[in-house]
Amino acid sequence: MPVLPEWLVVLAPSIMLVGVAVSVLPFFCRDFSPVRIIVAIAAIAFSLRYLFWRVTETLADPGWTLDAFASWSFFAIEASTVVSSISAFILLSRHRNRSPEVDAVLASSGAPTDEVAVFIATYNEEWAVLERTIIGALTCDHPNKTIYVLDDGRRDWLAAACRKAGVIHITRPDNRDSKAGNINHALGLLRTGGHPPAFVAVLDADFVPHRDFLRRGLALFADEKVGLVQTPQHFFNPDPIQHNLGISRSYPDEQRFFFDYMQPSRDAWGLAVCCGTSSIVRWTALEEIGDFPTASVTEDYLLTSTLALHGYATVYLNEPLSEGLAPEGLKEYITQRARWCLGLMQIVHSRAGPFSREKLRWRDRWSILDSAAYWLTTFPFRLACILFPLLYWYFGAIVVDAKMPDIIYYFVPYYLATMIFLNFVSVGMFVPVVNDISQLVGAWDITRAAVTGLVRPRGHAFKVTMKGGARGGIVVQWTIMRRFILLFALTVIGLLIGLVSNELFDARAGEGKAVILFWTLYNLFVLAGTMLVCVELPRTSSILRMRPERVLVSAGDREWNAWLEDIHQEAVRLRGLSLPLDTEFQMSVAGVGQFGARVRQSLGATVEADISMTADQRELLVERLHTKSGAPGTGAVTLAGMGAGLLRRVIAGTIR
Numbered sequence: 209m210p211v212l213p214e215w216l217v218v219l220a221p222s223i224m225l226v227g228v229a230v231s232v233l234p235f236f237c238r239d240f241s242p243v244r245i246i247v248a249i250a251a252i253a254f255s256l257r258y259l260f261w262r263v264t265e266t267l268a269d270p271g272w273t274l275d276a277f278a279s280w281s282f283f284a285i286e287a288s289t290v291v292s293s294i295s296a297f298i299l300l301s302r303h304r305n306r307s308p309e310v311d312a313v314l315a316s317s318g319a320p321t322d323e324v325a326v327f328i329a330t331y332n333e334e335w336a337v338l339e340r341t342i343i344g345a346l347t348c349d350h351p352n353k354t355i356y357v358l359d360d361g362r363r364d365w366l367a368a369a370c371r372k373a374g375v376i377h378i379t380r381p382d383n384r385d386s387k388a389g390n391i392n393h394a395l396g397l398l399r400t401g402g403h404p405p406a407f408v409a410v411l412d413a414d415f416v417p418h419r420d421f422l423r424r425g426l427a428l429f430a431d432e433k434v435g436l437v438q439t440p441q442h443f444f445n446p447d448p449i450q451h452n453l454g455i456s457r458s459y460p461d462e463q464r465f466f467f468d469y470m471q472p473s474r475d476a477w478g479l480a481v482c483c484g485t486s487s488i489v490r491w492t493a494l495e496e497i498g499d500f501p502t503a504s505v506t507e508d509y510l511l512t513s514t515l516a517l518h519g520y521a522t523v524y525l526n527e528p529l530s531e532g533l534a535p536e537g538l539k540e541y542i543t544q545r546a547r548w549c550l551g552l553m554q555i556v557h558s559r560a561g562p563f564s565r566e567k568l569r570w571r572d573r574w575s576i577l578d579s580a581a582y583w584l585t586t587f588p589f590r591l592a593c594i595l596f597p598l599l600y601w602y603f604g605a606i607v608v609d610a611k612m613p614d615i616i617y618y619f620v621p622y623y624l625a626t627m628i629f630l631n632f633v634s635v636g637m638f639v640p641v642v643n644d645i646s647q648l649v650g651a652w653d654i655t656r657a658a659v660t661g662l663v664r665p666r667g668h669a670f671k672v673t674m675k676g677g678a679r680g681g682i683v684v685q686w687t688i689m690r691r692f693i694l695l696f697a698l699t700v701i702g703l704l705i706g707l708v709s710n711e712l713f714d715a716r717a718g719e720g721k722a723v724i725l726f727w728t729l730y731n732l733f734v735l736a737g738t739m740l741v742c743v744e745l746p747r748t749s750s751i752l753r754m755r756p757e758r759v760l761v762s763a764g765d766r767e768w769n770a771w772l773e774d775i776h777q778e779a780v781r782l783r784g785l786s787l788p789l790d791t792e793f794q795m796s797v798a799g800v801g802q803f804g805a806r807v808r809q810s811l812g813a814t815v816e817a818d819i820s821m822t823a824d825q826r827e828l829l830v831e832r833l834h835t836k837s838g839a840p841g842t843g844a845v846t847l848a849g850m851g852a853g854l855l856r857r858v859i860a861g862t863i864r
Contacts, residue, residue, distance in 0.1 A: 218613045221254075221621035229628045238633050239303050248301035251629035255290050255297075258622035262286070266610045278605040282596045289589040292581035293626065299578065300469070300633050302476035306428060306525050313427040319350075320426040322406035324488070326355045327394055328375075329387050330413035335369060336777055337414050337533065342373050343830040344416035344530075350423055354405070358390045387484075388500040388507035395499050404491050412485035415441070415532035416834040425488045428523055435493035435520025436512065439486045439527060440467035443534035444833070444840035445747075448541045449646045452741045454857030458849025460637060460842050461534055462646050468843070469634045471524045479575040480524035484508035485532065493520045503558045506551025509579070513560035516572045528839035536747055538685050542650040546657040549583040553661025556580050583658050587651040590644065594695055594735065597728050601702025612722040636845045641730075645737040652691060681746055689742035696735040703728050740857065761785060763793040772797065775819075776833070777826050780805060782815045793817075800828050 236243040268279035355375040370377035380393040446456035504510040535541040562573035599605040756771040770785040796802040805817040
């Protein structure tokens, strides 16, 4: 019997996985449960196979040595991350689509007519942001709604603007309990008024509901056990990762995986969670639980757990029924995620947490533990992947004692199985390096929030995510960037020391030197990309759903045809046109009419201009851009577009 070559034996698991991924999986729908479960089982099996190899063959002998500390501590972090991933694989093995259920209810019973109070919670957002949300709420095709703007900024100008728009402006004397307290104050006023609504819809100040948001969301309350309906959060502008890497139109925003794929899977297990904005909650359920809980800065997730304690379900309708503004700045982006992490740790300590003596279902406990494990493992592991190779280059510590053939035989199949499963269920959303960059950029702050929340869960102020404002210039986030510059420099210096020191690289690393070398080079790519993200590019208008359309531009007695690329209430970007700075012109947009503009920037054949619209035109523009059906932003990865965008970004950065 012929003996297979060693290289073929080593590659066999990877070849098998790639073969199945390329020749079999494309013929199956990602929502087909049997195949989804089989691929999940394969990913779990290869993960356990990898962990068994790591613990039996790659760890240093126990003892009070640097090798033992480096080897075992890194393995502990890595193993916890793998276990967290296995929990996520189990969740993702199922999927639920509630759209047919909504269609059936609307077809049999018609659109619900229950009274709804629409709460728009605000603190310091500017009018351009709030105006979109108010217009969207007024446009909702539900006949029995009242819109309340809950203003924790107590702004007189906003009160006047609300009166003019025909919505109710509410303030309170203090800001106790932040957003949850703001909502609870409004609930108290409605309760005191004696005519409470049947449902309360909650919108963040920067989230615009689509016309059918209330009609379709309310249909799921036909089941009396449903206490809350959550819908996705989609964004019409790029987040800092997309924007600063130049991949806004070829790579989805960082939250798209959770809302498009994880939440429908959680819903299939009965574990969908409230995410704050774009949700609707039953009034009687709020009465029973005593309004919004305030024991966490992420009151939305805690609301789900509290509802579960009282027998109410949170369900998820995976339809784009609203759209909002992603954090434009990197600091705000990181602050928001660190707050989510801190809030989850507070929930772990709460009476609705996984270790509570309350009558919480085991799967609800699992849900919270899974979320906590994500924050506690993913981001510390990403930091560890950068830091631990430095222990070898500077101190000769062997972190992973393995030869390259063993890495290929055990690690590569584990990595491939993981990527194949995640990309199968999410239609190719996981891209190496870019995914690592998105985790690394906030890893330090999120890890600190996780540890702080576990050790000291109380006494933390709610940090508002700033959105809107002028962002017309290049901003380097040096405070964030300097830690990555330091890590990049230490990695390069360590690599150079190791390469010129034959004793360290050849004798100490032995046959595993290729492993540490590849690991280090990969880290340099990730660190370089992360530093690139820290250089924030100018933003003007950013409506990612918009496709270029022809518009007529006129100045004096001259007229031109141009391509409208982006527009919002304040600014516009035109292509195929060149005009001097400060030139005033008129332009006409279908469905909005003619309005004036002034050139603020002109580069080549691209013009960016401030625009001046009437109140009616601004309303028409918001309705056209934000209230119609369909998801904004980029929903799928295009590798060619990503490559081109990254190349342009690198070249532009080099030229600067």
